[in-house]
Amino acid sequence: MSLDYMNSILKPLLEGAQVTILLFLIAIVVSIPLGFILTLAVRSNIKPISLFAQGYIYLMRGTPLLLQLLFICFGLPLLPVIGEYLVLDRFVAASLGFILNYAAYFAEIFRGGLLAIDKGQYEASQVLGLNKWQTTTRVILPQMFRIALPAVSNESITLVKDTALLYAVAVPELLHFAQTAVNRDFTIVPFFLAGLIYLFITLLLTMLFKWLEKRYKFD
Incomplete structure (x- = not known):
């Protein structure tokens, strides 16, 4: 195969990779704080809020992302009465689904x-005279994020790979352009190049999270 x-x-593949990276950035920037809000909702003393958050998490984790x-791309527009108002741009709909x-x-x-934080941390904070807000922001949250960082790293890498599902809802991303080239030229070279691009993106993410773990001295 010639150079x-x-x-x-490679040019269309890189154009598709831009869509992949854009979706990843949108999803990660919005879903992480939303996920933290859901965590707080689950732990809420207000029962309906806690039950709603638990039900939402169960539904989202219990059904395939695809x-x-x-459903968001093709199902919502079919809903009676309100369906015509729920027709979204495919990329916007996909971003919403990922988020x-x-x-x-x-x-x-x-x-x-x-849950991994020892209850003694709360007691020690009270002894030091810290109020609930200070305990949460200065003691609990920093430890929680350090503990969660490896899992967040793994989930972020999974998110990059899951962006290939955009192909199923006709969003022209990396895999779309690779498949188009394969069908047109009858060669698997585009698949190899797409794989290398995915590997490069995940390598950068891995290096970033390794740096963060080292920066925050994760043990």
Whole structure:
């Protein structure tokens, strides 16, 4: 396979990779804080809020992400009366699906981080005269994020790979352009190049999270 051919297919693959990275950034930036809010909701003393959050997490984690994407993209517009108002741009719909799904997973990660903190930390904070807000922001949350960081790292890498599901809802991302080139040229080279791009993105993410773990002295 000539170098000219590889250069010719690399350009559209990189264009698709931009969509992949954009979706990843949108999903990660929104779903992490939303996941933390869900964690707080689960732990809420207000029963309806806690039950709603638990039900939401169970629903999002218990059904396939692909099904959720198909429902948002193609199912919502079919709803009686309001369906015509729920027709979304495919990329916007896909972004919404990823955000709603991954928020549930991050919520469980953060909940596990909170449960891993020894109750003695709360008692020690009271002895030091810290109020509830100071205890939460200065003692509990920093420890929770350090504990949750490896799991957040793994979930973030999974998110990058899951962006390939955009192909199923006709969003032109990396895999879409690779498949198009394979069908057109009858060669598997585009798949190899797409795989290398995915590996490069995940490598950068892995290095970033390793640096964060070292920065915050995770043990």
